[in-house]
Amino acid sequence: MRRPRRPEDYRDFKIVRDYSEKERDFKPSRGIDLALFFPASYRVAASSLSFTWVRDLLYSENVGVERFFFHRSFSRFYSLENLRPVDEFRNIAFSYNFEMDLFNILEILKKIHIPIRWKDRNSNHPLIIVGGAMTYFNPSIAYPIADVVYLGDLEEDVKRFSSALLKESKETSLEIFNLSPFVSIPRIGKFGTVAKVGNLNRFPPIGSILTPEGEFKDKLLIEIGRGCIRRCSFCMIGHLQKPARFLKIDTLKNILSEIPKSTALGIISATVTDYPWLDELLDLLEDRRFSVSSMRMDKLNLRLLKMLKNSGQKSFTVAPEGGTQKIRDILKKDIEDQHIERALLLGRKSGFDNLKMYFIYGVPSETEEDLKGISEIASLALKMGYKTVKLSLNPLIPKPGTPMEKTKMESIKILKKKRDFLQRSLKARGVKLHFEGLRESVVQYGIANSNSDDVEEYLDIFEKFGSKDLERFIYKKFEGK
Numbered sequence: 159m160r161r162p163r164r165p166e167d168y169r170d171f172k173i174v175r176d177y178s179e180k181e182r183d184f185k186p187s188r189g190i191d192l193a194l195f196f197p198a199s200y201r202v203a204a205s206s207l208s209f210t211w212v213r214d215l216l217y218s219e220n221v222g223v224e225r226f227f228f229h230r231s232f233s234r235f236y237s238l239e240n241l242r243p244v245d246e247f248r249n250i251a252f253s254y255n256f257e258m259d260l261f262n263i264l265e266i267l268k269k270i271h272i273p274i275r276w277k278d279r280n281s282n283h284p285l286i287i288v289g290g291a292m293t294y295f296n297p298s299i300a301y302p303i304a305d306v307v308y309l310g311d312l313e314e315d316v317k318r319f320s321s322a323l324l325k326e327s328k329e330t331s332l333e334i335f336n337l338s339p340f341v342s343i344p345r346i347g348k349f350g351t352v353a354k355v356g357n358l359n360r361f362p363p364i365g366s367i368l369t370p371e372g373e374f375k376d377k378l379l380i381e382i383g384r385g386c387i388r389r390c391s392f393c394m395i396g397h398l399q400k401p402a403r404f405l406k407i408d409t410l411k412n413i414l415s416e417i418p419k420s421t422a423l424g425i426i427s428a429t430v431t432d433y434p435w436l437d438e439l440l441d442l443l444e445d446r447r448f449s450v451s452s453m454r455m456d457k458l459n460l461r462l463l464k465m466l467k468n469s470g471q472k473s474f475t476v477a478p479e480g481g482t483q484k485i486r487d488i489l490k491k492d493i494e495d496q497h498i499e500r501a502l503l504l505g506r507k508s509g510f511d512n513l514k515m516y517f518i519y520g521v522p523s524e525t526e527e528d529l530k531g532i533s534e535i536a537s538l539a540l541k542m543g544y545k546t547v548k549l550s551l552n553p554l555i556p557k558p559g560t561p562m563e564k565t566k567m568e569s570i571k572i573l574k575k576k577r578d579f580l581q582r583s584l585k586a587r588g589v590k591l592h593f594e595g596l597r598e599s600v601v602q603y604g605i606a607n608s609n610s611d612d613v614e615e616y617l618d619i620f621e622k623f624g625s626k627d628l629e630r631f632i633y634k635k636f637e638g639k
């Protein structure tokens with residue numbers, strides 16, 4: 159650990175140290191081969207299993223990895239493992255999972271004085287690698303920035319990836335990366351293909367850190383399924399992560415036999431209720447505290463909900479997405495009115511008083527009747543006796559790689575009208591509302607649908623005017639398009 163000399167650096171150091179001290183890390187690190195950045199807040203990073211899983215996967219190949227996160231106030235960045243400053247590392251990787259993280263990646267590079275374009279870096283600069291969920295559907299966003307872009311799941315080529323990181327010289331590392339079919343190296347015009355969904359049974363993804371922060375507070379995360387067997391037309395997981403893979407129940411049984419019963423678990427899957435051995439899973443979890451990442455309304459069962467309630471879960475969360483059958487059919491959600499009613503009843507029967515539901519609005523051909531359908535579902539929940547009903551209302555953001563990729567995002571003017579309509583009809587019923595910011599949604603849509611040429615333009619604007627102006631530029635470019 160190198161202690162900071164300047165008071166302003168000490169402030170950054172202390173923020174990282176405070177989070178680090180709250181973590182219980184079961185796999186202490188060794189070495190400075192890779193600084194692994196989650197270009198998001200600590201809270202967001204800690205909610206993701208990949209925050210530790212990528213690190214642990216690379217540890218198993220003897221790569222020394224330490225994790226970093228983004229904080230708006232940071233001017234220096236220190237690792238969570240050993241509070242090392244990032245300039246000690248010879249490779250820097252960004253796990254790029256959400257469109258808006260692009261701004262944070264650029265901010266981080268700027269703050270650590272590394273040119274944001276690979277073209278402007280030389281052999282003395284660290285190697286900049288980009289991977290993560292964004293590379294599944296639009297890796298070209300990263301092409302003007304990264305020296306190396308890894309496409310898809312790391313498990314597929316972890317040995318080669320690790321051996322490249324362990325090389326002393328940047329040139330030798332690039333030579334090894336060049337051998338991987340899943341790697342793009344823009345400087346030599348090499349473009350790879352996306353690696354398959356990782357084999358969970360060969361590399362069972364289990365967390366190794368407990369932290370009181372994030373969505374799964376003090377829970378050890380276990381991923382039992384990756385990808386999704388469904389085909390919802392707006393969702394990238396359902397279309398790009400195919401075929402879905404599941405951790406076999408016997409493998410899970412062995413894993414759980416090593417974890418003390420007192421350790422609470424976070425069970426991760428695109429839809430836990432689609433796990434092929436759901437009953438056996440519940441048998442294994444019978445005397446444990448746990449929560450799950452998400453559940454389908456058509457596959458819920460009373461036993462699972464009662465177990466979640468007994469585990470201390472306060473709120474029951476589901477995603478009908480559409481207020482009417484017409485909208486759910488357009489979204490290919492494969493959920494009918496009877497599934498929604500049954501799911502809400504099961505929630506009440508299991509003792510839940512608080513309900514949270516996710517909806518999408520701004521869907522093509524949507525009418526007032528369809529929007530009213532959302533308030534009718536909320537009213538049904540209130541009639542069933544839920545004390546609080548919270549709705550998260552998100553505009554449709556068409557994403558590349560999905561059947562909706564050619565759909566235009568609704569204009570801000572229309573979305574605002576729809577939002578006002580929903581606000582009026584739902585507030586009167588005592589429902590709590592959270593609307594995803596419309597401006598930010600347009601920027602997200604813009605980034606998701608950008609290509610390398612667009613990004614070159616964004617980098618110019620970022621260099622000249624900074625993040626705020628870049629955000630404004632992307633908004634103007636894509637609003638109403």
Ligand code: SF4
Pocket residue numbers: 386387388389390393394395396397428429454
């Ligand atoms: S929205 Fe959920 S159920 Fe539908 S494809 Fe995506 S992950 Fe699967």
